[in-house]
Amino acid sequence: MVIRKPPAAMLADSPDEVEAEFYEALREGDLERLMAVWADDDAVVCVHPGGPRTIGAQAVRESFEAIFANGAIAVTPEQVHRLHGDSSALHHLAERITVRTAEGPRSAWVLATNAYVKTPQGWRMVVHHASPGTLQEPEAVERPSTLH
């Protein structure tokens, strides 16, 4: 087994900055850049669409390594819904993924929950949970509360 160096430090000032870096790393297929986004912790959790859950930074790294073996991912976050606290943040969003088909490029969408925590090294990703994709653009059911 190859023991790797810890990922390069990334000092992110906000959850949005970490998230932008996460999707940029996916689009670049850059594993080191991607892992620098994650908290280097055995407790982080990642679920790829339709996949098992991977727990711990090392297992997450291996899962993305396997994905990148097939190339980068043409993914853009859309419809980002944010719940921010002082030291933790939850983003819920739709990932638009461009897939090549015999009929040309098509868009697929994946619903994802991303969680971030503020660490001494800045904001880091701790959870990425992505549901299996659909070919329809997801609609959010949103209803302003009548209660307050």
Place this chain on the structure above:
Amino acid sequence: MVIRKPPAAMLADSPDEVEAEFYEALREGDLERLMAVWADDDAVVCVHPGGPRTIGAQAVRESFEAIFANGAIAVTPEQVHRLHGDSSALHHLAERITVRTAEGPRSAWVLATNAYVKTPQGWRMVVHHASPGTLQEPEAVERPSTLH
């Protein structure tokens, strides 16, 4: 449209207590008890297996009301993985759901991310993201880090 009373207050001392109450309410098919678990906030998010995302306590209530119209849910949380902060908590788990089939009861599993925040009213649920179910018990890919 019927304007409902806010859900009864629930003073939960811990994320685990909220989570236990959430699954108990699902097993009971008790909408009021279920909604008392959620933060009464327009920012909460819920994704049912294979469903759209519902945003806001009122939309979440309506989604569970539609589900309970078909009865309660025989669900048990398993393999709970916790990331706890001072005022927020993330749980990732497998929900075992017993479904009736022509061949008798069978188990299905759903991967879920649940998020909780500490509010002045105690701990409340703010995110429930459930992926579509499988008939295989999910295995977690977990690898202790070699890095520290």
